[in-house]
Amino acid sequence: MRQTDKRCPVVIDKCWQVCLKIEKQMRSYQETLDYLYSQLPMFQRTGAAAYKNTLGNTLVLDEIYEHPHRSFKSIHVAGTNGKGSVSHMLASVLQEAGYKVGLYTSPHLVDFRERIRVNGDVISEQAVVDFVDSFDRINKTACLEPSFFEITVAMAFWYFRLMEVDVAVIEVGLGGRLDSTNIITPELSLITNISLDHVALLGNTISQIAAEKAGIIKAGVPVVISESNPEYNTVFTEKAMAENAPIYFADQEYTASYSTMLPGGQQNFNFHKNGRLYYEGLKTDLLGSYQKHNVAGVLKASEILAKAGWKIGLEAIYQGLRKVKENTGLRGRWEVVGANPMVVCDTGHNEAGIRELVEQIRQTAWQKLYMIIGMVSDKDVDHVLALLPHEAHYVFTQANIPRALDAHELASKAGQLGLKGEVIPNVKQAVAKILSIAQPRDLVFIGGSTFVVADYFS
Template sequence: MTYLQAIAWLESLQMFGAKPGLERMQRLVDAAGHPERHLRFIHVAGTNGKGSTCAMLESIYRRTGLKVGLFTSPHLVAFAERIQINRQLIAADDVARLTAQLRPLVADLSATDPPTFFEVVTLMALVYFAERRCDLVIWETGLGGRLDATNIVTPLASVITNIHYDHEKWLGHTLPQIAAEKAGIIKPGIPVIVAPNPPEVLDVFRQRAAALKAPLMVVSPGDPHDVLAHQIQLPLLGEHQRANAATAIATVHTLMPVLPVYRQHLVTGLETVHWPGRMQRVRQGPQEFILDGAHNPGGVEALCATLQRLYPSLKPAFIVGVLRDKNWQQMLATLRQHACRMLLVTVGSERAATAEELRAGCGPDDPACPVSCHPSLALALQAARGEPQVVICGSLYLVGEAMELLHLESTPKNGQERSLNEWGGNPPPPAFPTPT
């Protein structure tokens, strides 16, 4: 099997959408000989910040000399971003080889309830990390936590970052309901580290941790972890990244008896962390571009707060594209308050809200912030050529496309692999009881 054939087969699995539940994943690891039993994990869930927190943890532990696997989603440009060891992307030959190895196994299990794309990629990552004998795997959830395919592991620690409104159709319409789904990664007796969150969210985590006798550490502003996070020269911008760093520091301290880390490794790891597409600033000629993956109201609020702090007297132009299943009306309302103009595009996804739909949701015309629609990101970039600062946000899909158009990342050899991020399906059954 060639790499292109492997990617084509993986893409064919998207027809099965997203199907919450652990039964298929359990059958997959059973058939594969349980590669997860040969690995140690830090399992990370949350609404916003989980990818950045994963990147921070990976950078810290790699500095100690460990071989560290990193599993995240979605990818920005190339499929291989999802599966890395010591920040080296999985090679095309390994993707082809593992796909050929796993395809018969998947076929045997597909008669009644075919595995999804994400489940198969999760298995691929487990097999790859076990083959390479990783010392530690930083393991990010895909959607939610309780019924996410990644939840078949028993980690060294469970980490939960910021909880905000996103994927409400799947996770619930209140913060406690969403928190309950994320709390599904908490395991009996396994320590859990939680980022700063609203009281009603923390109540859910405290109850769940207490029920499972899982030691709980809640990071809070001004505690030693937060103080250290504010002393470090963090390359990821924004106060929300300080909260993520504090959560990573708390995790490292919690696991110190199992995974010793010198302070120098912790500091250097955080000071050298790399996580593209998050307040990523790029200067090209007279223009500065800022790429940020903010794709829900909480992410947009954090983006705008960071812009206001860094550029208090400047209103940038925003190029925005959003998926239809997001609360894009609230996102656009927030962005418009900070923009000199809005250029709307349709994200390259079957789930995208069209530029015209977004325009209709912007409300009445405002000469102080004109709004325009553009058939593509490339044309929006052309229209914004005269702007000194351009912020591209609203979807990680859009950020990935921008990275290619701005030549920050090379296009995969088979063309675009961003389509592999597509998913659909039916919402999960209700979570365990939570406070209202």
């Protein structure tokens, strides 16, 4: 039998393919998911215990699979908030420009396969099974103990090579410097913003966290910063200078002077560049006024890529931003999921993200506000709760993951800050209860954690 610790499963010979067909029948897709979730440390479920502060396993996996990321171009996206939206926006623009685009993001909301897409289509169940089967065989000699995220990144790169993508937009999972995705040398790096999050792993100051995110800046590779800030601008500038990497602060060139919600679930922006109207009537199907920061980064990134020879014209930018959800399947960003009453889901979950969400709630018309909120236990819960509106009726809930903060404990913390309501630990039961009493002109918000939104959609 062919040695697999030195060869790529994509190029196996006919004999090996026969073996693969026989072995793949031994594990179903659901059994494969059970293996990924139960046997591999998973940060989304267990927290810091699953975090690996080394690229060791990633580099070994990359060598075993014969460096699949070298077969396609890539764009690397990091940041505290907005990196998921930006990744999907860029993928959509590139698709509209005619490229075959891979997209790797995390976490998923409902289906594991959401993490790995090609032109918006999720990875097939069979491809997931095949990759995990191949890893099992390889690991009998390699004896690795990878995390869930390390295996998923390796799977994504393997699949993008298999599908012969032109370019892949790769979202950082956590941090940047030591993230499993940080073995790529991209065409462009983009960092959205920095705020306090995952402080136990990344540092307890803005500058320390920025230094970890700046780890994706590579020698000679242009980097776009979506939102400049005196607290971290210098960190990025110094890192870019050390790497001889051109650096651009998007919000110092592009500003949104006007935005409005449009019928049909879109918002309309007018963007100025260096003081003059440049993109008039730029529409996006991603709602929330905070998207103006993300769009600015995408506009600057598109400009840089176009100057480098990528065929990205105005039509691709306009159409790509208008059809982000249609082209990429993105969900959970100020997503309106019900009307009369208006029901909105959003995955914002840290202090900066919640601040933006509260501002969006203030800009939304409603008669009575219901907030269905759950959080994970390793977040800065008190600081997040302190930002929430006092005039709402709260339902404190918890996602069905080990990291979830107990709903009663969350209610107790909230009560100390003057937030009143009730406890319903099951997310769907909490939503059902509020929808049974809410009136047509009310607003029902579901969020506080990505996993609360995921439970609602599941």
